Amino acid sequence: MPRPPAAEAAIAAELAVHRPDLGPRYTAELPGARAAVLTRLWRALTHEPLPWITAHDPSAETLRLRDGRRLHGPRADPFATEAYVTVVHLDDAAYDDPARLMTDLAVPHSAAFAAELAHSTASLALSRANRAAPGEGRPATDWEWEQRVVDGHPYHPNCRSRPGFSVAEQLAYGPEHRQDVRLSLVPVPVEECSVSGEWPEDMRDGTRLLIPAHPWQARHVLKRTADTGLTAHPLMSLRTLALPDGGPHVKTALSARLTSSVRDISIGSVLASATLSAFAETVAARTDGLLHVTRTPGAATANSPDLAAVWRESPQRYEAPGERIVPVAALPATELPARPGWLTDLARLCLTVGLQLLDLGVALEAHGQNLLVVLSEEGAPLRLVYRDLADIRVSPTRLARSGIPLPGLPERILTDDVTALRSKLFGSLVAGALGSTAGGRTALAGALEAALPDLPATPDLVALREQPLPTKALTSMRLSPGAAGDQWAALPNPLKN
Structure with a gap:
């Protein structure tokens, strides 16, 4: 097979200029990276409702395409996180490169x-190639844990896609590269801004607000180069950064397509942030201390999705002495307790909280980036912390039944559709956060089977036990650029044989 592909060669050429010391390690990591992305792509091909795949024989793991061609690969585990797919065959041709495979499939938008x-x-x-060296010790802060997540999204083939970022920019801004980032503070007259909550006093300059802008955004979109700066630590989402010394987190607009989405900040989300924050605190209070939601003290926009910022309190405020708070996505990078039942304890805690809130009327998007777990000194899961309320779903009918007042929330997050509510929670929490922590179907099934009998037998729990498991159809969404909103796939229920 011809290689290196253009993207691989382009990064190698830039490395030769900016970081020649990384060149040999980068080359050595390419085969494993191809397998990791191919594994994610094979998951999509075998489990998503792609219109050009007309038949699937799971026993032989063969897919028949509409034009008569056949794809063949290893038996797929939709919850596996280790790269186990090294070659996929399209008819008689073997492919170890996911980009070449997708090119030769030649389907719409491929x-x-x-x-x-x-x-x-x-x-x-x-x-x-630039990951932290083994033996650097346990991180002391939440943002250091986040920077241990090297591979990005555990199931998205575009797990590390950052088009528009040069090698120098990836090394400077990518959280896994562990560099501090200098945010621009863009002055905007107050009368040209929309504000929700309280904008920090030290982020004002007379009659102007100082709105933090990511340096990539400042350079490429806002065309600014000489603003006052603010140093911060990049988090998993890249556009959200932690201020030093346990300070708040700031989410910035970033008009680049990272993984799937362009990361700007809508005016509507800014205006709704204070109301959503107060509402979430009200709902979290029903969990008897098992869940905390990081507050959003203030948000502002220069009435443009290209220049806006949201302030959130640091999750570390919910960490007591001796405890550590870790994003669920970073758990595989920790020294997970070896004792039996640890994964069951985590599943029980997550599902207790998630199902209780769903019954009350709130479906969290509790994937591994939004959901953090507070661990005891011995590593036992104690409590949960949730952040980023922009994509939750809220049921007015369930809220009314629970006696919780419905504030003025954005229409797009309101729904009484039980399928939409369950998909939001189960797809993010079970298929996403717990599935990736388990790392495979067998481990996930064992943890769920042990945890579920301890939970109230609500209709939602019955659905989790009996129905296929929803997950976002991430590849279908990337191959349907004209279709708005989420698309879904149904994974085999790990609790079913």
Whole structure:
């Protein structure tokens, strides 16, 4: 097979200029990065409702395409996180490169997606080449834990796709590269801004607000180069950063397509942030201390999605002495307790909280980036912390039944559709956060089977036990650029044989 693909060669050429010391390690990481992205792509091909795949024989793991061609690969585990797919066959041709496979599939919109896969593979190899050395010790802060997440999204083929970012920019801004980032503070007259909550006094300059802007955004979108700066630590989402010394987190606009989405901040989300924050505190109070939601003291926009920022309190305020707070996505990078039942304890805690809130009328998007767990000194899961309320779903009918007043929330997050509510929670928490922590179907099934009998037998729990498990159809969404909103796939229920 011809290689290196253009994206891999381009990053190698930039490394030769900016970090020649990383060149040999980058080259060594490329085969593993291709397998990691190919594994994620094979999950999508075998489990998502792609219209050009007309038949699937799971016993032989063979897919028949509409045009008569056949795809064949290893038996798929939709919850596996280790790269176990090294080759996929399209008829008689073998492919170890996901971008080449997608190019030769030649289905609608595959060319653009193939370019993203190539960039994801090359960027993943770069991230792995510059990962923290083993033995650096336990991180002392939440943001240091986040920077241990090297591979990005555990199931998205575009796990490390950062088009528009040069190698120098990836090394400077990617959280896994562990560099501090200098935010621009863009002065905007107050009368040209919309504000929710209280904007920090030290982020004002007379009659102007100082709105933090990511340096990539300042340079490429806002065309600014000389603003006052603010040093911060990049978190998993790259556009959200932690201020030093346990300070608040600031989410910035970033008009680049990272993984799936362009990361700007809508005016509507800014205006709703204070109301959503207060509402979430009200709901979390029903969990008897098992869940905390990080507050959003203030948000502002220059009436443009390209220049806006949201302030959130640090999750570390919910950490007591001797405890550590870790994003669920970072748990595989921790020294997980070896004792039997640890994964069951985590599943029981997460499902207790998630199902209780769902019954009250709130479906969290509790994937591994939004959901953090407070661990005891011995590593036992104690409590949960949730952040980023922008994509929750709220049921007015269930809230009314629970006696919780419905504030003026954005229409887009309101729904009484039980399928939409369950998909939001189960897709993010079970198929996402718990599935990736388990790392495979057998471990996930064992943890769920042990945890579920301890939970109230609500209709939602019955659905979790009996129905296929929803997950976002991430590849279908990337191959449907004209379709708005989420698309879903149904994974085999790990509790069913």
